[in-house]
Each structure stands twice: as structure tokens, then as C-alpha cells.
Amino acid sequence: MANCQVVVSAHYVADDPTNCAPVHWPLTAQLYLPQAWVTDPARRAKVHVPTEVAFQTKPALALALIDQAQAWGVPFAWVVADAGYGDNPTFLHGLEARQLAYVVGVSSSFGVRLPDDVSTAALVPPPRPQGRGQPQKPRPAPLYTAKAILEALPEAHWQTIPWREHNAIVLRKQFAAVRVHWATGGAQLSTSHHRVSTGPEGWLLGERPVPGDRGEVKWYFSNLPEATPLHRLVELAHSRWPIEQFYEDAKGECGLDHYQGRRWDGLHRHLALVMLAYSFLARQRWMPTDPVGFFPLWRASIVPSSPSPSAHVALPRCRLMAHRDQPDCPVPPHAKLTK
Numbered sequence: 001m002a003n004c005q006v007v008v009s010a011h012y013v014a015d016d017p018t019n020c021a022p023v024h025w026p027l028t029a030q031l032y033l034p035q036a037w038v039t040d041p042a043r044r045a046k047v048h049v050p051t052e053v054a055f056q057t058k059p060a061l062a063l064a065l066i067d068q069a070q071a072w073g074v075p076f077a078w079v080v081a082d083a084g085y086g087d088n089p090t091f092l093h094g095l096e097a098r099q100l101a102y103v104v105g106v107s108s109s110f111g112v113r114l115p116d117d118v119s120t121a122a123l124v125p126p127p128r129p130q131g132r133g134q135p136q137k138p139r140p141a142p143l144y145t146a147k148a149i150l151e152a153l154p155e156a157h158w159q160t161i162p163w164r165e166h167n168a169i170v171l172r173k174q175f176a177a178v179r180v181h182w183a184t185g186g187a188q189l190s191t192s193h194h195r196v197s198t199g200p201e202g203w204l205l206g207e208r209p210v211p212g213d214r215g216e217v218k219w220y221f222s223n224l225p226e227a228t229p230l231h232r233l234v235e236l237a238h239s240r241w242p243i244e245q246f247y248e249d250a251k252g253e254c255g256l257d258h259y260q261g262r263r264w265d266g267l268h269r270h271l272a273l274v275m276l277a278y279s280f281l282a283r284q285r286w287m288p289t290d291p292v293g294f295f296p297l298w299r300a301s302i303v304p305s306s307p308s309p310s311a312h313v314a315l316p317r318c319r320l321m322a323h324r325d326q327p328d329c330p331v332p333p334h335a336k337l338t339k
Contacts, residue, residue: 005259005267006032008058010065011243012074017235018164024242025282026250026275027069031267032058049264058084059091066098080240083107086221089184089197096200096223103205103222103236108147110219112180115201117141140196143186146219150176150206160210161234173207173215175234180204182221201226205233246278254278 009029016022037043038055056064062085069076079102085091086104095102121141153176162172180203185196202223209215220237222228250256254277259270 006058007267007271008032008061008065009243010062010069011246012069012076013080013239013242015077015239017239020164020166021285022239022242023282023286024246025279026246027072027074028065029268029271029275030061030065031264032056032061047263048266053264057088057090059088059094062091063094063098066095066100070098078102078236078239079104080236081105082240083219086110089182089199092182092199092221101222101224103220103224103233103239105237105240106146106219106221108145108217108219110146110221111143111183111185112146112149112204112221113141113143113183113198114149115179115181118181118198139187140183140185140198141187143183146204146206146221147217149178149180149204150219153178153206158206158208159230161231163231163234163238171238172210173213174210175205175207175230177203177205177230177233179226180221203228203233205237207234207237250274250278253281 007029010027012025012027014023033049033053033055035055037049038053044051062081066079079095079100081091081102081104083105086106087110092102092104118141121139124138157176157178158174159176160172161175162170164171179201181201182199183197185193200223202221205220205222207218207220209217220233222233222236224233224236247256254274256271256274259267261267261270
């Protein structure tokens with residue numbers, strides 16, 4: 001329960017995991033509207049919620065924001081999200097249907113099946129019917145929790161890996177990864193039950209403090225290929241932190257938390273202005289004296305469908321997202337700016 005206005009937001013983060021201040025900026029955001037509001041016409045009218053806005057869960061909103069980013073031609077290679085999205089099977093199905101690579105946080109109870117068990121279950125022939133009752137249906141492979149799988153690993157599987165320096169301190173923890181299928185529904189249910197699903201094989205990544213240190217145990221799941229090195233999984237799993245930095249800075253510097261309105265359109269206009277201001281500050285912060293060697297997205301040589309060879313995160317339809325300063329460009333008339 002959140003006694004406030006909750007938004008789902010999407011952000012671009014450069015693939016520079018060892019940098020303590022990687023290039024990043026917000027892309028878009030949308031207010032999460034509880035179902036009680038969606039089904040209340042009087043309340044909707046009072047706060048000017050558009051008639052076409054229907055109820056969407058936060059994972060569904062997140063997928064919609066990803067679709068919007070793709071439609072805009074935003075170049076990205078991975079989706080990273082926290083456990084509020086990673087624990088949602090519909091969200092994972094949505095990413096896989098879009099053929100997107102991802103690394104998501106998950107909770108300790110996140111369900112997985114072992115690849116050997118899945119292969120064995122697929123080879124078991126259906127049981128022969130006995131008597132007049134309904135024939136027994138095939139069962140899925142055993143279901144385990146992420147916590148149980150990682151706790152059962154031998155100590156030799158855990159490696160101490162540093163991934164970034166922060167305030168002159170090298171951040172390091174212990175990590176272990178094992179190949180699993182994300183899954184729902186235990187073996188007591190049949191494979192045809194609506195609660196039973198077995199996703200593609202991927203990496204279950206565990207994180208724990210180095211012996212002698214204090215900290216949380218965390219879990220992640222990724223659909224990256226089997227050849228992905230452990231340190232690469234760690235880097236991507238920890239690439240979400242600039243988003244937390246955005247919310248802190250946007251509240252402290254750009255007035256994100258100063259909105260006191262009660263209208264749908266007002267909130268989204270406020271979000272747009274805050275994100276625009278933040279993006280301007282980000283551009284000023286990361287723009288070097290010589291822009292030639294700067295981050296590829298701001299090079300003047302970037303053209304549609306022709307990304308820079310060094311833009312490792314770029315996908316087809318890459319386009320210029322921010323132009324260099326153009327003091328002589330024409331400004332629309334005052335009437336158009338204030339319309």
C-alpha cells in the first residue's frame with residue numbers, strides 16, 4: 001500500500017558498469033492507477049484521467065514503457081529491473097516474447113526448476129490409465145526456490161567479485177550462478193494446470209556479503225546465454241543503481257517531490273518537466289570540452305540505421321537523441337510556446 005502517487009519509469013543507462021557516474025537519463029514514466037480509481041467514473045472525471053486509460057499492473061506498465069522506448073528508436077541491449085518486476089511471470093513472458101535480454105532481481109521464493117529435471121520430466125511417458133477414473137496427467141519437474149538452490153551450492157562455487165569503486169572504496173561481494181529454468185507451480189499439479197509454467201533456461205545469480213562483512217543476500221535471474229561470464233552477470237545486475245540516483249537527485253535538485261496537484265495531466269506534465277531538466281543537467285555534466293570522444297549517442301556522426309562501431313549497446317534504428325548546442329536555431333513564436 002502506497003499513500004502517494006506511484007509512477008513506473010524507464011531509464012537509459014550506458015553500458016559502463018565500472019564507472020562511478022555512468023551516463024544515464026530518464027526516458028518516460030506513467031502514473032500507476034489503482035483498480036479502485038479505474039472503476040470509479042466520478043473520481044476519474046474529477047482528476048481528468050483520459051477515458052482510454054484502463055487498469056494496468058505495474059509490470060504491464062513497464063512493458064508498455066519498453067515498447068514506447070523501442071518505438072522511439074532508443075538503442076538498448078538489455079532490460080534490468082528490480083524484484084517487483086522480476087518476480088512477475090507475466091513480465092518475464094513479455095520480455096521473452098519481445099526477444100529481449102534481461103537481468104532482473106527476484107525474491108528468495110522465486111521458483112526455478114533444474115535443467116536435468118526438466119529434461120527427465122519431458123521424457124517420462126504419460127501414465128497408463130487405471131480403472132474408470134480420469135487418467136493421471138503428467139507432472140512437471142520439481143520446483144525449488146532460488147534461496148534453496150543457492151544455499152545448497154558448495155562453498156567453492158562462490159567467488160569474490162569487485163564491480164565498481166564508490167567513494168574510494170571498492171565494492172565487492174561473493175557471487176555464485178547456476179543454470180535453471182524460472183518456473184511456477186509445484187509437482188503436485190499437472191503440467192496442464194494454469195498455475196504451472198516453465199520458462200526458458202537462464203542464470204540464477206546469488207549475492208552475499210564477503211565473510212566478515214555485513215549486508216543483504218540478493219537473488220537475480222537472467223536469460224543471458226550460457227557462455228556469459230560470472231563477472232558480466234554481476235556488472236549487469238548492478239547497473240540499476242543510477243536509477244536510484246536519479247530519484248534522489250531529481251527530488252533534491254529538480255523538484256520531483258514538490259508536485260502537490262491532484263490531476264492526471266498535471267502530474268505527467270510535472271514529470272516531463274523534471275525529466276527534461278534532469279536530462280539537461282546530465283548533458284551538461286557529461287559533455288566534455290572535446291565532444292569528438294564523448295559518448296557515441298551525442299556524436300554528430302550518428303545517423304539513423306548507422307550506429308557508431310563503438311556503440312556496443314546500440315541496436316538497429318539508432319538515431320541522434322540529443323543535438324549539440326545550437327544557439328542560432330529558430331525559436332517558435334511566443335503564442336505557440338504558451339498554447
